[in-house]
Amino acid sequence: MSGAYRALFTILISCGVAKAQEPDLLKELKKEETPARSHVTNAFKSSRVINNHSIEFIGKGVLDVRFLHRFGTVNSGIKNLFGLDQANTRIGFDYGLSNRVMAGFGRSNVGKELDAFIKYRPIWQSNDPGGSPVSVVWVSGITVNTAPWAFPELNYDFEDRLAYFHEIIIGRKFTESFSLQLNPILVHRNLAPANGHNNTFALGIGSRLKLTKRTAFMLDYQPVLSGRQTGTKDMLAVGFDIETGGHVFQLHFTNATGMNEKAFITGTTDDFWKGDIRFGFNISRVFTVGKKK
Numbered sequence: 001m002s003g004a005y006r007a008l009f010t011i012l013i014s015c016g017v018a019k020a021q022e023p024d025l026l027k028e029l030k031k032e033e034t035p036a037r038s039h040v041t042n043a044f045k046s047s048r049v050i051n052n053h054s055i056e057f058i059g060k061g062v063l064d065v066r067f068l069h070r071f072g073t074v075n076s077g078i079k080n081l082f083g084l085d086q087a088n089t090r091i092g093f094d095y096g097l098s099n100r101v102m103a104g105f106g107r108s109n110v111g112k113e114l115d116a117f118i119k120y121r122p123i124w125q126s127n128d129p130g131g132s133p134v135s136v137v138w139v140s141g142i143t144v145n146t147a148p149w150a151f152p153e154l155n156y157d158f159e160d161r162l163a164y165f166h167e168i169i170i171g172r173k174f175t176e177s178f179s180l181q182l183n184p185i186l187v188h189r190n191l192a193p194a195n196g197h198n199n200t201f202a203l204g205i206g207s208r209l210k211l212t213k214r215t216a217f218m219l220d221y222q223p224v225l226s227g228r229q230t231g232t233k234d235m236l237a238v239g240f241d242i243e244t245g246g247h248v249f250q251l252h253f254t255n256a257t258g259m260n261e262k263a264f265i266t267g268t269t270d271d272f273w274k275g276d277i278r279f280g281f282n283i284s285r286v287f288t289v290g291k292k293k
Contacts (some may be wrong), residue, residue, distance in 0.1 A: 002060075003192070005106060005263050008027045009148060011020075011211060012205065014017055015222060019067055022215055025186070026159070028031060035180060037126050037128050038052075038125045038132060039125065039128070040124075040126060040127060040135070040173050041125050042056070042057075042124040042173070042184075043055055043084070043171060043172070043173035043179040043181075043205075043208070044056045044179060044206075044208050044238050044241075045208070045216065045241045045243055045248050045286055046132055046241065046248045046250065046282070046286075047064065047094060047102065047119075047284075048066075048238055048250075048282065049181070049206035049207075049219075049220040049237075050206075050209070050218055050237040050238075050250055050252050050254065050282070051218035051220050051222075051235060051237055051254065051259065051264050052184075052204055052206060052220055052222060052261070052264075053117075053119060053137070053167070053169060053184075053207075054141050054169070054171070054181065054206060055121070055125075055135040055137050055169050055171035055181055057097040057099060057100065057101075057102050057119070057121060057191070058094060058102055058286060059093075059096050059099060059288075059290060060097065060098045060289055061095065061096060062096045062097055062286050062287070062289070063094070063095050063096075063286065063287045063288075063289045064093070064284055064285070064286050065091075065092075065093055065096070065284075065285050065286075065287070066089040066090075066092040066093070066094065066106070066279070066281075066282065066283070066284050066285075067086060067089070067091055067093070067282070067283045068089065068091075068092070069088070069091075069280055069281050069282075069284050070087070070088045070091055070254070070256070070257055070259065070278050070280040071083040071084050071086055071087055071088075071090075071278050071279050071280060072084070072085065072086030072087075072278060073270060073275075073276050073277060074215060074253075074277050074278065075275040075276065075277070075280060076116075078249070079164075082171060083278055083279060084279075088108070088109055088110050088257055088258075088259070088260040089109050090099070090106050090108040090110075091106060091107055091109065092097070092104055092106030092107075092115075092166045092265075093105060093106065093178060096211050097117075098125070099121075099210055100120060100121045100122075100234070101118070101119070101120050101121075102118075102119050103116070103117065103118045103119070104116065104117055104216070104277055105117075106230075106259075106260070108259050108263070109258060110257055110258050110259070110260065110263060110264065111145050111147050111267075112145070112147040112150070112256075113143050113144065113145050113146065113147075113148045113258075113260060113262075113263065114143070115141060115143045115144070115260040115262075116141060116142055116173060117139055117140065117141030117142075118137075118139070118140060118141070119137060119138070119139045120138050121135060121136070121137045121138075122136055122137075122138065122213045123135060123136035125171075125173060125193070133172060134170055134171060134172045135169075135170075135172070135174045136168065136170055137168070137169040137170075137171070138166075138167075138169075139165075139166070139167050139169065139259060140154060140164070140167075140253075141164070141165050141217070142162060142163070142164050143163045143164075143165075143260055143261075143262040143263075144160070144161050144162060145161045145163075149206060150217060150292070152207075156184065156191070157187040159190050160190055160191035161185045161190075161191075162190050162199045163187065163189040163190065163262040163266075164187070164188045165185060165186065165187045165188070165261040165262060165265075166185070167183050167184065167185035167186070167204075167261075168182070168184055169181050169182070169183040170182050172207070176210065177209060178207075178210070179207065179212040180205075180206070180207045181204075181205075181206045181207070182203065182204065182205060182208065183203070183204040183205075183208075184201070184202075184203050184204075185198045185201070185202050185222070185261065185265065186199060186200070186201055187199070187202070187261060187262050187265050187266055188200075189223065189262065189266065192229075193229055194228060196229045197226075197228070197229065197233055198225045198227075198259065200224060200226070200227035200228065200229065200232075200265060201224070201225045201226045201227055202222045202223060202224045202225060202234075202265050203222075203223060203225055204221065204222040204229060205221045205222075205223075206219065206220050206221075206231035207217075207219040208241070211240075214243045214244065215240055215241065215242050215243075216240065217238075217239075217240060218237075218238065218239050218240065218241055218250065218252065219237075219238055219239040220225070220235075220236070220238075220252075220254075221234065221235070221236050221237075222234060222235040222264065222265055224236065224238075224265065229266050229267070231267060231269055232266060232267065232268055232269055233255060233268050233270060233271050233272070234268070235254065235255065235256045235264045235265060235268045235274045236254065236255055236256075237252050237253070237254035238252060238253055238255065239251050239252020239254075239280075240252070247283065247284065247285055248282075248283075248284040249282070250282035250283075250284075251279075251280075251281050252279075252281070252282075253277045253278065253279055253282055254272070254275050254277070254278055254280055255268055255270040255271065255272035255277060255278065255281070256268045256270075257270070257278065258279075
């Protein structure tokens with residue numbers, strides 16, 4: 001092979017190698033040109049506003065142990081130590097499967113109910129160019145009443161103990177101090193009370209107003225739009241978040257006794273505006289038990 005042909009052969013081989021590497025190089029360049037989107041965090045300090053879910057999630061591999069307490073009504077007077085003689089409790093365990101998916105279960109002494117849920121965040125607020133101005137979260141759950149039947153002579157089925165809820169939460173952290181969310185929610189009870197409704201629709205409102213570095217004022221309101229159960233009232237809760245290390249304390253006043261969606265949307269009978277108010281608190285303690293993302 002002459003020198004001229006040898007040089008031409010070398011150039012063609014080099015071009016072929018360069019062309020074969022081109023897609024990988026373009027892929028790498030594209031990665032460098034498109035940095036990961038930064039998402040807005042800490043719209044709320046807890047995965048719950050007070051009773052209802054918030055747009056916040058716990059991290060992947062994090063276990064959130066939650067203790068919820070609701071006392072009797074304050075207007076029951078000194079004979080019940082303004083409600084402190086009575087107490088209802090829910091103990092729950094939430095776990096972060098990823099930064100967008102979490103699940104949990106719990107047990108309340110009100111109705112001896114077991115409950116479980118799964119929560120998914122398909123859209124996450126971002127202030128980056130082209131980012132979503134809001135977060136959108138989907139939550140679905142189930143409740144099982146394990147209390148003895150009031151009339152055991154009637155032939156109830158296990159399905160009669162079940163209730164379900166589905167909600168979409170749309171929320172935004174407007175500033176470092178103020179966040180707001182709306183949550184249309186459907187609660188379905190397989191067994192409705194006499195003259196009651198199997199389906200109840202509500203439109204919730206949740207808000208957080210930061211007061212200091214570690215405290216915030218919270219509002220959780222769940223007005224029923226249709227399918228209200230006879231004698232029930234809209235759930236309202238107001239209170240404060242207090243963050244201390246790995247704990248979040250939520251001290252609040254509410255008219256709800258129940259602490260799952262079926263209970264506080266379709267089973268709240270006290271009237272907040274007539275003074276039927278209960279003091280309550282939520283304690284959240286998180287533990288990292290899995291591998292972080």
